[in-house]
Amino acid sequence: MHDARNIANILVRKAAEDGNTLTPMQLLKLVYIAHGWMLGLYGVPLIRNPIQAWKFGPVIPVLYYSIRQFRDNPVVGEIACEQNDPDLVLVETNLLEQIYAQYGGKSGIALSNLTHKEGSPWDRVFDEERYGVVIPNDIIQEHYAQLAE
Secondary structure, eight states, X not given: OBOHHHHHHHHHHHHHHTTOOOOHHHXXXXXXXXXXXXXXXXXXXXXXXXXXXXXXXXXXXXXXXXXXXXXXXXXXXXXXXXXXXXXXXXXXXXXXXXXXXXXXXXXXXXHHHHHTSTTSHHHHHOBTXXXXXXXXXXXXXXXXXXXXX
């Protein structure tokens, strides 16, 4: 499992290679979606950081607090993260390539809409009365496994 900020750095570099940029909203949603597909397809988590159900969708707090200063602007430069993160294995590298190809060109709003759908993991656990409810990996895995069918 990886630090979400390392996964975000990989996606930012991938976007830069293609002459594109990613906003914080896009990056948060892309890391979440990649984690979901890793769970749904392979049964193992991509990131080790908890994902919480916030008012505006699933959020990885450690990543959010590292990039929030960019607001609606592109994330530039390396996001500070743990240096002892393991290298990606081939299946993870391939998954991130596919996630970027499939979702990288979508706006933050479009990605947010995907993660807010009725019946989504966020929809199932979000509670306006309780801030920061963790979205369990088993719920994320079940959702993405169903999407894969």
